[in-house]
Amino acid sequence: HIETQDLGDGRINIFVHDGTPRVLFIGHMDIVEVGEGWTRDPLGFIENGRLYGRGSGDMKSGVAAIMETLKFAHTSKITGISAFFYCDEEYDFLGMRRGIPWLSQFAIPSLIVAGEPTSLGIYEGIRGCIEMRLVVRGKSGHAARPHLGSNAFRIFVKALQDLDSHLLLIKDALLGIATSNVTGVKCGNLEKDSKGELQIVSHGNVIPDHCSGVIEVRAIPCITVEFCEEILTTSV
Numbered sequence: 249h250i251e252t253q254d255l256g257d258g259r260i261n262i263f264v265h266d267g268t269p270r271v272l273f274i275g276h277m278d279i280v281e282v283g284e285g286w287t288r289d290p291l292g293f294i295e296n297g298r299l300y301g302r303g304s305g306d307m308k309s310g311v312a313a314i315m316e317t318l319k320f321a322h323t324s325k326i327t328g329i330s331a332f333f334y335c336d337e338e339y340d341f342l343g344m345r346r347g348i349p350w351l352s353q354f355a356i357p358s359l360i361v362a363g364e365p366t367s368l369g370i371y372e373g374i375r376g377c378i379e380m381r382l383v384v385r386g387k388s389g390h391a392a393r394p395h396l397g398s399n400a401f402r403i404f405v406k407a408l409q410d411l412d413s414h415l416l417l418i419k420d421a422l423l424g425i426a427t428s429n430v431t432g433v434k435c436g437n438l439e440k441d442s443k444g445e446l447q448i449v450s451h452g453n454v455i456p457d458h459c460s461g462v463i464e465v466r467a468i469p470c471i472t473v474e475f476c477e478e479i480l481t482t483s484v
Contacts, residue, residue: 253350255335261347262333264318265354270328272357273318275311275364276337276344279303310363330357341377373422376467381460382407382480388437388457397455401435404459407483411463414479420468433461 253261279302282290292301299309314331321329332351334343362374384404389397408430415426436450438458448458465476 251354253347255342255346259335259343261335261343261350263330263351263354264333265330266327268328269330269355269357271330271359271361273314273329273331273361273363274334275307275314275331275362276334277311278335278338278343279306279308280338305365307364310365314363341379375423375426376469376471378465378467378471378473378476380463380465380473380476380480382463382484383460384458384484386455386457386459389455391453391455394455398457400456400459403484404433404435404461407480408463410483411465411476411479414475415465415471418468418470420470423468426465426467426471428466429464430461431464433459435459 249265249267251263251265253263255261282302288300290302292299292304294300311333314333318329318331320326332347334347336342337344382404384400384407386400386403387398408428412428415428419425434448435456436448436458437454437456438446439449441447450456463476463480465471
């Protein structure tokens, strides 16, 4: 059976099963943008039996292996083998976020196998992913009198340090510790432009009253969204 989930903009999730999905293979269909720094054609070619190009390992090869597994299971009459091909793994995780509740209506497999190319090894378990945006609103003022303002950037940094300190205290026997990453940080003062729209501007002699950024936590089982939110909000 081939089930599809429409995610809009011509993108879909695909679930292949025989009605009794005991083992579920998963693989994403999207790849990263071309970018820069390639020494070979990033759009793909085969040379000496090797496939080159973006997404060759992550994860066209994994998807191909899963499809061969489905073919082998079908021809060998092995039941319970299923696969979930999802989109948007490299960017906003839309395929997985929408796919998990959708898949639950069919069955819960006993084993899930991801075809990601992790150093060509087989590993047990995987950390989860929590993504959030932290926005800190401070109080502007002259940089020569920092005690009269509230520096949003310093508060932002302290919140991240507090989060990392708490993450280091908890270790999972299988997955180790959770880690964090921050990106897309914007800092400065919120001011209205000539059209009355808010924008972030920076002045060397002004205490920033706004700082925001995306925080991603690679989580272990006991690290939840609520856990991270409590630490960040308490720190701020």
